[in-house]
Ligand SMILES: Nc1ncnc2c1ncn2[C@@H]1O[C@H](COP(=O)(O)OP(=O)(O)OP(=O)(O)O)[C@@H](O)[C@H]1O
């Protein structure tokens with residue numbers, strides 16, 4: 229149980245941490261991309277202005293000044309293009325030219341593809357009258373930045389993975405440390421329950437004996453007092469059962485290998501059926517079985533008897549007269565399956581998860597003293613788990629229930 233809580237704690241911790249790291253990485257990536265793009269744009273604008281200053285405009289024709297050497301202005305991964313006012317290309321310089329048409333109303337342009345290119349368009353104005361005579365477009369390949377970003381992505385991704393691995397190691401240690409006091413407390417609580425129920429046994433026994441004694445001489449106490457003593461005796465009997473159940477629950481986890489033997493599950497079930505046949509007959513319930521002979525199992529016979537007793541008692545209790553209760557054994561590989569099936573009142577779907585909870589009963593209004601305490605299935609489940617097995621249940625309201633116990637043979 230604690231193992232599961234630990235895993236869940238660790239998982240949620242890692243999930244929170246991973247999403248924080250992811251957000252951080254994305255933020256870094258976005259901020260860096262933006263600042264780099266801005267830097268490039270600024271640079272391209274400066275180059276564009278330089279290029280725009282080196283043109284001549286004569287008789288409606290735009291030409292690049294003959295003494296202008298664009299190579300001085302641009303590097304190998306940049307390019308220059310001059311356009312007239314209609315957007316027709318006049319001349320260009322450099323490798324990484326944009327093939328897209330000029331968009332005179334848009335200053336920034338980007339071309340995706342094998343090599344991503346970013347471009348800036350600058351209008352060329354005559355210095356004397358401010359007339360628009362053309363455009364110059366400066367572009368730059370983003371190849372080297374792509375490489376940089378790829379490295380950055382790898383770095384961030386790798387960093388996140390390494391951090392997550394390290395933090396899961398830390399998380400394991402931390403959750404272990406955090407769970408320790410809870411586990412200790414739980415153990416102490418269990419010990420307390422065990423001790424308290426153990427200590428309650430003798431006083432309860434004393435009350436029981438003292439209440440039953442006068443009942444043996446009814447002529448001495450009169451019918452009214454006899455009734456009272458009877459009530460005390462039966463209440464004491466119920467309380468004894470409750471303390472026994474609590475003790476059982478508190479102790480099931482602790483049954484170690486020393487209390488385990490090789491035992492015959494078939495004969496345990498046969499004995500149980502013999503024992504409950506009369507009770508079933510009184511209630512006119514057909515108690516039947518389909519057993520396989522001589523099924524060996526390693527476990528504690530007292531506990532396993534208790535487990536199946538609880539299931540059979542429930543089946544008989546929650547099945548009306550004329551019903552059928554069937555006990556079936558089957559074997560699949562190294563697992564034994566015992567089905568206790570009834571044609572009883574069934575369990576509502578919304579209650580099915582609760583039946584194994586301690587003190588849970590479908591009919592809470594019924595007095596504790598008239599039926600059980602709602603510990604029977606909790607005990608049965610604890611015993612099954614203690615044997616490395618499991619109990620599950622399928623049920624349909626008004627039709628019946630089937631409790632399936634799975635037990636490993638070794
Ligand atoms: N075979 C069954 N058919 C229908 N309902 C069942 C069956 N077995 C258990 N239940 C429901 O599950 C509840 C819990 O069962 P559980 O055996 O734990 O307690 P209980 O029988 O009420 O009391 P206890 O077993 O402690 O004497 C029952 O009160 C009942 O509502």
Ligand SMILES: [Mg+2]
Nearest residue numbers: 542600604605
């Ligand atoms: Mg019960």
